[in-house]
Every structure is written in C-alpha cells, then in structure tokens.
Amino acid sequence: MRFPIHEGTPISWPGPHPTEADVVVIGGGVIGVCSALYLARSGLRVVLLEKGRIAGEQSSRNWGWIRQQGRDPDELPIMVEANRLWRELASETNVDIGLKTGGVTYLASTEKAMADYEDWLPHAQVNGVDSRLLTRAATAELIPGMSRTYVGALHTASDMRAEPWVAVPALAGIAARAGVSIVENCAVRELDIAAGRVIGVISEHGRIKAPEVVLAGGAWSSLLLRRHGVALPQLSVRATAAATEALPMVYPGGAADDEIAFRPRADGGYSLAAGGFHELFVGPDAFRALPNFLTQLRADPFGTRFLPGAPHGFPDAWGTPRSWTADDISPFEKMRVLNPKPNKGKLKALTRDFAALFPNIGPVRIKAAWAGMIDTMPDVVPVVDRVAALPGLTVGTGMSGHGFGIGPGMGKVLAALVTGAEVGHDLARFRLARFSDGSPMRLGPAL
Numbered sequence: 001m002r003f004p005i006h007e008g009t010p011i012s013w014p015g016p017h018p019t020e021a022d023v024v025v026i027g028g029g030v031i032g033v034c035s036a037l038y039l040a041r042s043g044l045r046v047v048l049l050e051k052g053r054i055a056g057e058q059s060s061r062n063w064g065w066i067r068q069q070g071r072d073p074d075e076l077p078i079m080v081e082a083n084r085l086w087r088e089l090a091s092e093t094n095v096d097i098g099l100k101t102g103g104v105t106y107l108a109s110t111e112k113a114m115a116d117y118e119d120w121l122p123h124a125q126v127n128g129v130d131s132r133l134l135t136r137a138a139t140a141e142l143i144p145g146m147s148r149t150y151v152g153a154l155h156t157a158s159d160m161r162a163e164p165w166v167a168v169p170a171l172a173g174i175a176a177r178a179g180v181s182i183v184e185n186c187a188v189r190e191l192d193i194a195a196g197r198v199i200g201v202i203s204e205h206g207r208i209k210a211p212e213v214v215l216a217g218g219a220w221s222s223l224l225l226r227r228h229g230v231a232l233p234q235l236s237v238r239a240t241a242a243a244t245e246a247l248p249m250v251y252p253g254g255a256a257d258d259e260i261a262f263r264p265r266a267d268g269g270y271s272l273a274a275g276g277f278h279e280l281f282v283g284p285d286a287f288r289a290l291p292n293f294l295t296q297l298r299a300d301p302f303g304t305r306f307l308p309g310a311p312h313g314f315p316d317a318w319g320t321p322r323s324w325t326a327d328d329i330s331p332f333e334k335m336r337v338l339n340p341k342p343n344k345g346k347l348k349a350l351t352r353d354f355a356a357l358f359p360n361i362g363p364v365r366i367k368a369a370w371a372g373m374i375d376t377m378p379d380v381v382p383v384v385d386r387v388a389a390l391p392g393l394t395v396g397t398g399m400s401g402h403g404f405g406i407g408p409g410m411g412k413v414l415a416a417l418v419t420g421a422e423v424g425h426d427l428a429r430f431r432l433a434r435f436s437d438g439s440p441m442r443l444g445p446a447l
C-alpha cells in the first residue's frame with residue numbers, strides 16, 4: 001500500500017490565495033491547521049499555505065496517540081484541554097476520525113522505569129488526570145495474552161487515539177468551513193519584512209500582505225527562520241512505523257515497552273513502531289546544534305542512531321541551500337512532501353517482536369510501512385512564542401514527537417498569542433530565548 005498522502009494526491013484546496021489577510025499561517029500540519037481554525041473563529045481573515053498536501057508530513061505519519069500520560073508538566077494543562085477539544089472537533093466533522101478513548105499504557109521492564117513513572121504521577125494528579133500505576137498482576141490482567149510479564153505499568157484510561165491521515169484533513173475541513181483560505185501546493189519562499197517587522201509572506205505565487213504570520217512548518221521551520229537570521233536549534237529524526245493486516249483485538253488502547261509500541265487501528269490491524277528509537281541524518285544543522293543537544297545525548301546515548309547524510313532535498317541535507325531569494329525556487333517547493341524511506345531492519349524486528357509478544361495472535365503481516373521526520377528540540381519540548389527579533393511573527397514548532405495529540409490545544413494557544421487574547425497557560429517553558437539567554441537545559445520527561 002502506498003502511503004495515503006503523497007505528492008500525487010489530488011489537491012483539495014488549489015487556491016489561488018488572496019493578496020491580503022489578517023494572518024498567514026505557514027504549514028498545513030496539525031499545528032498550522034488548528035492555529036488557523038482558532039484564528040478564524042476569533043473573527044480574523046486567515047490564509048493557510050501548505051507547500052505540499054495538508055497533513056502530508058508528520059501529521060499523517062504518527063502513531064495517532066492522543067496522550068496526556070508522560071507529558072512535560074508545562075505541556076500537561078494544554079494537553080488536558082486538547083483532549084477536550086479533540087472530542088469537540090470530532091463531533092464537528094462529517095467523517096469518522098477514529099477517535100477512541102482506549103487508554104495508554106507504558107509497560108515497565110525494570111524497577112527503574114517504574115520509579116520514573118511514579119515520579120511523574122504527581123503531575124497527573126495536579127492536573128486531574130486519571131493516570132495510575134499498575135502492579136505486575138494488574139498489567140497482565142489489563143493486556144492478556146502477552147508472552148512476558150512486566151514489573152508493572154503506568155496507565156491512563158482517559159488517553160485517546162485517532163487515525164491521523166483521516167483526522168488532520170478532517171480538521172482542515174472544519175477550518176475551511178470556519179472561513180480559512182487553505183491553499184495546497186503553495187510554498188512560502190520568504191517572510192516579507194519591512195522596517196524590521198513582518199508585513200506578510202512571499203509565496204511561490206506572489207505576495208500576501210498580512211500584519212501577522214504564524215510559522216508551523218514542522219521539520220522545515222529552522223530553515224526558513226535561518227534564512228531570516230533567527231537561530232532555532234531544531235533537528236529532525238527519522239521514525240519508522242507500520243500498519244498490520246487485520247488481527248484479533250488484544251488491547252483497545254496504545255501500549256509500549258522499550259522495544260515496541262502498538263495500538264489497534266480503525267481498519268482492524270495494529271499500528272506498530274519501535275519505542276524510543278530514532279535515526280539522525282547528520283548535516284550542517286546537526287553540527288551547529290550539537291552543543292544544545294549534548295544534555296539529551298548524554299541522557300539517552302543509545303536512543304539515536306547516526307547516519308552519514310540526509311537524502312537529497314531533506315531540510316538538513318548537505319546540498320540543501322540555506323539562502324535564496326524570493327525569485328528562486330525554494331527548498332520547500334523542491335520537496336513538496338518529506339517522505340523518508342522506512343528502516344527495513346526495524347520493520348522486520350517489529351513484526352517479529354509483536355508476534356513474539358502475542359504468541360496466539362496469528363501471523364503478523366505488514367500491510368503498509370512508512371517513516372516520518374520528527375522535528376525535535378534539545379529539551380524535547382516545543383517552541384511556542386512570539387519572535388522578539390521579528391515583530392509580527394509567531395512560531396509553533398519543534399513538537400518533539402508529541403504534537404499530534406496536543407495539536408488542538410497548541411493551535412488555540414497560538415491563536416491567542418496572535419490576537420493578544422488570554423492564553424490561559426504559562427508558556428515560559430516554550431520560549432524561543434531559552435536556547436540563547438543562558439538558561440540551563442531542562443529535559444522534558446523521556447517517557
């Protein structure tokens with residue numbers, strides 16, 4: 001099966017784009033779509049530009065977990081709100097996005113993992129989240145039929161899941177009905193800047209005048225910012241995932257141990273992925289950002305595999321231009337949909353490990369396999385901030401592998417940052433300046 005959103009997917013929103021707006025949102029992933037939606041709901045004229053297809057990159061390629069469990073304490077209140085917003089939004093679409101409250105479970109192989117879960121638990125309690133620790137016996141009872149036992153587990157019954165490649169285009173449909181002008185196959189080449197402030201964007205089809213711009217460009221955000229002299233220590237890592245053919249139901253939620261993560265899919269199969277394994281293609285940004293990432297590397301020295309160079313056209317490939325003019329074809333147009341090849345060795349291991357964990361499940365056959373480039377920050381929490389050096393620009397990026405679930409919450413926060421409305425959350429943790437103002441690096445929980 002070919003991955004469902006690709007460069008040949010028919011364009012749903014062809015444009016042309018208007019020449020004026022109140023806000024231009026760059027990037028049609030879950031963050032850009034949700035930001036645009038809530039901006040339009042606050043009465044603004046919003047244009048959303050996507051260089052490829054809505055949800056063509058991370059936002060369709062993820063596991064679909066909508067999880068509060070294990071979140072950074074400063075993300076958690078936004079995530080709790082996102083849970084509520086997902087339910088609200090699911091009732092506004094005319095398609096089934098597969099939203100299910102099946103729970104999320106982290107299976108502990110060691111006492112140390114259990115201790116880490118226990119340390120995190122107070123954050124759940126403060127935010128009214130129903131996370132709890134399970135004993136060895138309770139874990140075996142929750143997920144019957146496993147060939148091995150675990151020391152215990154962290155379990156959150158109210159965590160959910162949805163089908164990403166259906167859900168995010170469906171959210172875009174809601175945004176369009178709310179008045180957002182969505183244009184696919186339309187890259188922003190540059191920010192339009194005059195007298196030190198952003199006055200719009202220059203797309204491959206021309207200028208849009210707008211006093212406010214939101215950058216939600218996922219893995220491409222740092223490339224665009226660097227073009228305008230703003231440093232963002234963001235890197236992308238490849239993560240491989242797969243969907244199996246239909247199999248009996250073993251557990252209605254998402255679960256993960258150190259080796260494998262699985263959750264049932266709406267089509268009767270399971271999504272499988274390797275928990276805690278990523279691959280970094282080393283390029284110029286990796287060298288530049290290395291000092292910022294040292295704390296993360298020391299904390300998890302074996303979680304990342306290093307590969308010598310990114311494929312042609314990737315954001316941090318050696319040959320990708322770092323500077324261009326508004327008349328040049330930009331790197332964004334040259335790669336409409338970032339579509340890394342999955343790691344074949346990992347796919348074999350996933351099939352083997354899932355079949356070994358559930359010996360009675362029957363033959364595990366992969367129906368589809370894909371990979372995505374996860375945009376990650378040195379402290380594993382995003383940047384959600386107004387850019388002081390470029391008034392008029394707001395950035396929401398670097399969701400660090402957990403932006404799907406929190407998307408609607410972050411979208412609402414970003415809309416409030418633009419309109420000046422009450423944000424309702426403390427965003428100090430997500431400020432851009434934390435990488436340059438001498439703040440100590442504080443890693444988010446690697447749970």
Ligand SMILES: Cc1cc2nc3c(=O)[nH]c(=O)nc-3n(C[C@H](O)[C@H](O)[C@H](O)COP(=O)(O)OP(=O)(O)OC[C@H]3O[C@@H](n4cnc5c(N)ncnc54)[C@H](O)[C@@H]3O)c2cc1C
Pocket residue numbers: 026027028029030031032049050051052053054055056057058059060061062063064065066067186187188189216217218219220221224239240241332336337371372373374396397398399400401402403404405406
């Ligand atoms: C394999 C995998 C598993 C994951 N599992 C989960 C999970 O279970 N739960 C969870 O919460 N998160 C998960 N994530 C993370 C989640 O998918 C991302 O954090 C989230 O989708 C990020 O959304 P985004 O909108 O910031 O970026 P993206 O979805 O990457 O969207 C950015 C968009 O911006 C566009 N763009 C970039 N530059 C320009 C430009 N100049 N002009 C126009 N358009 C531009 C791109 O084409 C792209 O479509 C996973 C990610 C992967 C890859």
